[in-house]
Amino acid sequence: MEALINKSTCGDSRLLLSRIDSDSIDCVYMDPPFNSDSDYRLDPDSETGFNDEFDSDARYISLIEPMLIECKRALKEKGSLFFHISAAEMMIPNMLCRKYFRRVQPIFWKKSRSKNNIKNKLGATVDVIFWCSDHTKPKMNMVYQPLDEHYAANSYKNKDARGNYALGHIVYTATQKTKNKDRLYSIVQEGVTYAPQNGWRMAKADLQTMIKDNRIHFPSKAGANPYKKIYKHESKGKPCTDLWDDVYSIAQGSEKRVYPTQKPIALLDRIIRMTTDVGDIVLDPVAGAGTTGVAASLLDRRCILFDQNIEATKICMQRIAKEGKNGI
Numbered sequence: 001m002e003a004l005i006n007k008s009t010c011g012d013s014r015l016l017l018s019r020i021d022s023d024s025i026d027c028v029y030m031d032p033p034f035n036s037d038s039d040y041r042l043d044p045d046s047e048t049g050f051n052d053e054f055d056s057d058a059r060y061i062s063l064i065e066p067m068l069i070e071c072k073r074a075l076k077e078k079g080s081l082f083f084h085i086s087a088a089e090m091m092i093p094n095m096l097c098r099k100y101f102r103r104v105q106p107i108f109w110k111k112s113r114s115k116n117n118i119k120n121k122l123g124a125t126v127d128v129i130f131w132c133s134d135h136t137k138p139k140m141n142m143v144y145q146p147l148d149e150h151y152a153a154n155s156y157k158n159k160d161a162r163g164n165y166a167l168g169h170i171v172y173t174a175t176q177k178t179k180n181k182d183r184l185y186s187i188v189q190e191g192v193t194y195a196p197q198n199g200w201r202m203a204k205a206d207l208q209t210m211i212k213d214n215r216i217h218f219p220s221k222a223g224a225n226p227y228k229k230i231y232k233h234e235s236k237g238k239p240c241t242d243l244w245d246d247v248y249s250i251a252q253g254s255e256k257r258v259y260p261t262q263k264p265i266a267l268l269d270r271i272i273r274m275t276t277d278v279g280d281i282v283l284d285p286v287a288g289a290g291t292t293g294v295a296a297s298l299l300d301r302r303c304i305l306f307d308q309n310i311e312a313t314k315i316c317m318q319r320i321a322k323e324g325k326n327g328i
């Protein structure tokens, strides 16, 4: 398997995947043909691209099911597999992902804004990426999305010398009620006693440190709860949701398209950051132009890339050497 690392290998993944050790991969990203009945070539005479026409669903299943089974075998216990598909073709992958993985969460990627050339149907702007894991708590590093403008305008209304801030809960409600007796304490602030009957969400020492640092908002109304101040300028953004509308397709951005259906590096950057650490191994069994390899290299992860198209394999190696951090 060592010989496959940080390389793009040409061949049919249904055969190549058997060369990967079991329990060795941290993250798999697969963006296979979608069964969309289209021919994706850079131009009609080009060998660069692939044919996405299958004469039956059974034929399509015979392509992706063996890959899913082998990728699952190769994944570590807390590893993740991401299966990328158009919303229109999501039914078969949804069924197969749920057949082989215990936890499947669909992520909705808004890949484009609008379609100006559509007349008698709705423009398709969403791809689905099934995040699959066999563990209920797969390895995950929280990633953040930009704050929603509407939400930000309505939330960061309070202001002090440090800047605008929103209010974060620090006491439990009746339905949440703490079982921890240490959280049932009282504090006195400017002669007013605060003793929330369902308890505090933080230890007394932490609350006192925040009060000293002027990070607690005390109410002007008697009987109301105090809150912690969440400053806009300190916010990392919002914890990532299942709607990815902040990653732009390469058609709208600055990346050069060298392969049909090439995905943006920012999409792979999010997936890889979210589910791997430095040095981990990312596998892409249908690598196309090697976007997964470029993103992995930029994030100091190792990668294994397969594609049956020899032109794609060459493009992968060229792109990673040029756009990656360390080359491969």
Ligand SMILES: C[S@@+](CC[C@H](N)C(=O)[O-])C[C@H]1O[C@@H](n2cnc3c(N)ncnc32)[C@H](O)[C@@H]1O
Binding pocket: 011, 012, 013, 014, 031, 032, 033, 049, 050, 063, 259, 260, 261, 262, 263, 264, 285, 286, 287, 288, 289, 290, 291, 292, 306, 307, 308, 309, 312
């Ligand atoms: C949608 S493209 C991948 C695009 C890629 N995510 C990117 O950003 O460039 C799908 C790729 O799957 C490859 N492919 C199809 N069947 C394959 C198989 N059996 N084994 C390996 N690669 C395969 C095609 O050659 C094509 O390059």
